[in-house]
Amino acid sequence: MKVIVLGGGLMGTAAAFFLAKRGLRPTLxxxxxxxxxxxxxxxxxxxxxxxxxPQLPLAHRARALWGEAERLLGRDVEFRATGHIRLIFDEGSLADMRAFAEAARPWGLDLDELAPNEIHARFPGLGPGAIAASFSPEDGSGNPRLIAPAFAAAARALGAEIVEEAGAAQIERTGSGFRVVTAGGAYEADIVLNAAGAWGRQIAAQFGEPVPLESRGPQMGVTEPLPHRVLPVVGVWSRDPAWGGYLRQVERGNIVFGGAAVRTEVALDPGHAKADPARLPGQIRALARLLPALADVAVIRTWSGCEGYVEDDLPIMGASATTPGLFHAFGFCGHGFQLGPGVGDAMAELIATGGCATPLEDFRIDRFASAA
Ligand SMILES: Cc1cc2nc3c(=O)[nH]c(=O)nc-3n(C[C@H](O)[C@H](O)[C@H](O)COP(=O)(O)OP(=O)(O)OC[C@H]3O[C@@H](n4cnc5c(N)ncnc54)[C@H](O)[C@@H]3O)c2cc1C
Structure with missing residues (x-):
């Protein structure tokens, strides 16, 4: 069985790796x-x-694989289980956190609740005005520059073909499968996996599967280095998205940050997502509540990227509803980095065996059609 994976982001490279591990020889x-x-x-x-x-089983599968990533990929992709703290500044958000924690427990996620004295003792400098926090000790962060190239290299070592600088301009049905035409040549396969991220909507549309997906660019930034003291990833429980910032300190001291509802315009054709410096002050205002030290340091770079946001904030995953042999895994709505290894593994399982131990039903592509 020949498989073409369209798109070499985290989803596509992880899928290529896990397909190759299952003995297939995918072309990405x-x-x-x-x-x-x-x-x-x-x-x-x-x-x-x-x-x-209902996304937690996939997230747990992904988290287990992040823990195995160095062994599986043969290189350190800087996954660090530093813990993930979310600060709370008002009673409404405290109630939201407690409701989530209770509901998530049967799904296998245990959150600790921290009182202000515990926050200040364990994480000095964080959220002086916080009234509580949730803490997830086994979550953390990974290096976004390393992970997809690491999956691609490991897939190649297992026999996958990785074709770069060759966009799929045309995808045709053949008698038994698909023919994907690129500027560098044509490729044939029985199966196509659409893992084209924000661009996945265009590919699905070619097969009569419209998806209400909007492409936007969440804005990130990084500061000059500060003395290293913030270990966990820091976020916030807030009903107001304008206060919904997050940050982490990398080992050399810089604070990487994002959030506070700042999403910019993107241009999918060139693949550009411009950051808007004018929106930085609002972000810093939200983030300084989490880490007041941030108010006094210089931001040295801002950036963004083209991300696909589906109307219901859930990704598209699973078999096509119109075209046998076509599969989708795109539109990860700003939270696909955590899921990536699990998505690749689950899609490889689905393609190779016809089934998947992790429930994907809620992410099926025809959910919008059936709602109409
Ligand atoms: C700024 C930003 C911050 C984020 N922060 C987080 C975070 O902290 N935690 C988290 O969980 N998630 C985060 N996300 C979301 C996460 O990064 C994405 O959901 C995830 O990386 C998506 O991976 P992907 O492989 O689906 O898409 P992509 O990485 O976009 O890969 C899709 C690929 O398909 C290629 N492609 C498109 N069309 C074609 C074609 N016709 N032929 C061939 N190739 C094609 C593109 O060039 C692209 O490389 C963030 C996203 C952004 C933009």
């Missing part, structure tokens, strides 16, 4: 270089707190 086709789409722009958060509950 990427229009730029692997990992240069949303994946490289990611904040790098490996977070399960706050997720849609």
């Amino acid at each position: 086709i990427e229009r730029n270089r692997v990992g240069t789409g949303a994946t490289v722009a990611s904040f790098g958060n490996i977070r399960r707190t706050g997720r849609y509950l």
Whole structure:
């Protein structure tokens, strides 16, 4: 069985790796270089707190694989289980956190609740005004620059073909499968996996599967280095998205940050997602509540990336509803970095065996058609 994976972001490279591990010889086709789409722009958060509950089995599968990544890929992709803290500043958000924690427990996610004295003793400098926090000790972060190239290299070592700088311009049905035409030549396969991220909507549309997906660019930034003291990834429980910032300190001291509802326009054709410096002050205002030290340091770079946001904030995963042999895994709505290894593994299982131990039903592509 020949498989073509369209798109060399985290989802496509991880799928190629796990397909190859299952003994298949996939061909991955990427229009730029692997990992240069949303994946490289990611904040790098490996977070399960706050997720849609039926997505937790996939998130747990992904988290287990992040823990194995160095062994599986033969290189350190800087996954660090530093813990993930979410600070709370008002009673409404405290109630939301407690409700989520209770509902998530049967789904296998245990969150600790921290009182202000515990926050200040364990994480000095964080959230002086916080009234509580949730803490997920086994979550953390990974390096968005390393992960997709690492999956691609490991897939290649197992026999996968990785074709870069060759966008799929045309995808045709043949008698038994598909013919994918690129500027560098044509490739044939029985199966196509659409892992084209924000661009996945265009590919699905070619097969009569419209998806309400909007492409936007969440804005990130990084500061000059500060003395290293913030270990966990830091977020917030807030009903107001304008206060919904997040940050982490990398080992050399810089603070990487994002959130506060800042999402910019993107241009999918060139693949550009411009950051808007004018929106930085609002982000810093939200983030300084989490880490006041941030108010006094210089921001040295801002950036963004093209991400696909589906109307219901859930990804598209599973078999096509119109075309046998076509599969989709795209539109990860700003939280695909954590899921990536699990998505690749689950899609490889589904393609290779026809079934998947992890429930994917809620992510099926025809969910919008059936709602109409
Ligand atoms: C700025 C930013 C910060 C984020 N932070 C986090 C975070 O902290 N935690 C988290 O969990 N998630 C985060 N996300 C989301 C996460 O990064 C994405 O959901 C994830 O990387 C998506 O991976 P992907 O492989 O689906 O898409 P991409 O990485 O975009 O890969 C898709 C690839 O398909 C290629 N492609 C497109 N069309 C074609 C074609 N016709 N032929 C061939 N190739 C094609 C593109 O060039 C691209 O490389 C963030 C996203 C952004 C943009």
